[in-house]
Amino acid sequence: MKQASVQAHAKINLTLDVTGRRPNGYHDVCMVMQSIGIHDIVTVSTGTGTQDIELTISHCDLPADSSNLAYRAAQLFLHTMNQPSDGIHIHIEKHNPIAAGLAGGSTDAAAVLVLLNTLYQTGLTQEQLMEMGLKLGADVPFCIAGGTMLSEGIGEILTPLPDAPQAFVVLCKPPVAVSTPAIYKAIDDVEIAKRPDTPAMLDALRRGDLQAVSRQLYNVMQPITAQMHPEIDDICRTMQEQGALHAIMSGSGPTVFGLFADKQQAEQAKQLLAQTYQEVFLTDFCRAGQIKQG
Structure with a gap:
């Protein structure tokens, strides 16, 4: 069995503008996004021997099934990489506020993609992980990269910006x-x-x-x-x-x-x-x- 953990940070919007609505119902936005210090701790284990995906969450009562974005991130990774599961266990130590406008679910999903890429040694670049993450939600690519970024389109067009002055x-x-x-x-x-x-x-x-x-x-x-x-x-x-x-x-x-x-x-x-x-x-x-x- 292999195991690794990462910090999955929340984000805030320094600016947020809605610039249009597309025929498919999605909205165009222009926003400056910023990672902040509060974070969940996401731990992924592979090789558990069950061939299933298991999700556990502490400090909250979020659903720990396929409705959870972190669980769906594992499903997406396995499907995209044609990677047979040898048993994946995801544990989220939840500290980010839930349903708060801080990308709490997106950052956990981002962490799962990053960890599975490491544990299965699939060698995907950050850009490839971000492209995969977009299928889960518009905030996931930003959560993979982090820092200070201009976000455009539906949130998928990301331009790195100078680090914000500390506050x-x-x-x-x-x-x-x-x-x-x-x-x-x-x-x-x-x-x-x-x-x-x-x-x-x-x-x-x-x-x-x-x-x-x-x-x-x-x-x-x-x-x-x-x-x-x-x-x-x-x-x-x-x-x-x-x-x-x-x-x-x-x-x-x-x-x-x-x-x-x-x-x-x-x-x-x-x-x-x-x-x-x-x-x-x-x-x-x-x-x-x-x-x-x-």
Whole structure:
């Protein structure tokens, strides 16, 4: 039996713009994506002798069957590589928030592809793994590569960007459920009044200017989601009152993140929000090559 583990990091959207809708229903986006320090630990064992795929998950009650993206990643890998299974066991030690707009499922699937490529010594390049991962979801290729990237198309066109200037990141997930398809449908029915200034964000990243990066944070989905769940805007205000350079929602929500230059202010914001919300985290940015050996 062989075994290996990696850290599977969450992501946030520094910017998120929806630029169009395709005839097949998919939406074109333009967003700057950033890996962050909080992560699951994904361990894969091969050669268990069962010829089956088995998935176990700790710290949560997610389904551990073929509806889970990590399980489907193993199926896809075996099928694509024409690799007979000698028994695969996947264990996810879950720390990333679930259904949070942070690519928690996508990053676990990405980790499974990376680990199986290593354990079966199939020699796929990162680009080939990313191409495979796209079949599972638009965020999976980014989760394989990590770091700071411009994401276009439906999320599959990725351009590496300079590393974001380091910041303290406070995340807060309110206890509400957000349907991503419902948010996209709502966006189709309104005229987007404000959009992120992507060129200005790219310039701020090139200059390594955290203040400028913070000023350019914007997510076109936030007004839609916050109309349904006003606590999202409340959390943003609280973070900024506690010293955040700026705070916005990530993805389709509901998680809000704030960028802080001062660690003490970030810790105070976390403590204050934790009095009301259960899922509050303090972390930082994570560089490219985010899936790291555990």
